[in-house]
Amino acid sequence: MREDDHMTEFRKVTDGFWVSPQIRPDDVRAAAERGFTLIVNHRPEGEEPGQPEGESIAEAARAAGLAYVAIPVRGRPTAEQAQATTEAVSATQGPVLAYCRSGTRSIAAWSLGQALTGERTRDELLGLGAAAGYDLEPWL
Template structure:
């Protein structure tokens, strides 16, 4: 079972999830999944298509924004647009959850939704160090 890490009431991150984790996400009330992991990054990981099919079967919206290294400005903007309209709560994942929370935090900072110091604190509480990305 995946390690769902609640960041806010509307946003949670996780390391790589499985098809079974999608079913668990549905049971926990998640309404949107964002996959920040590129396909074929590691042998044996579920493909975006597999996770998307499970999400759709569970009635969960699905978006794939594969991030390699750090997110690009376009990926941050895409995430921001998705989060504005997404059914909540949202579960975002990648290999460790770090790319997901970094992309989310940069989108929050860019939109002015949350101050940088709050984002660093939220990251810390969820087990991620965002101070190098956001300062603070």
């Protein structure tokens, strides 16, 4: 839900995992205020002119007391990227906010990790994706 015209939309997938299109440092403060404990950046540096650098998000996360991890994904997430996402999410206490350009690679990386570990079924993941506004059919 948009809090104002300047904030990025955080989309709930589960109580513990949310995704978002590209965030900015101001969004990190809002994430901290909402109780997130980890920011996962799935966006490669320099993917698009004018995108905030990952380091600016990492600095904002540190300043807000949040953990930060970068797992850049180009195209379809690999098994290694899905595993790294799963490990980062499971290693933190509290909700996680993951982002990329649109949020699609973030939810895809998380979903693949869930599928590979057997944590959730494909149908359950498709339903969670749809509820968050993402079509995971091509990704799973």
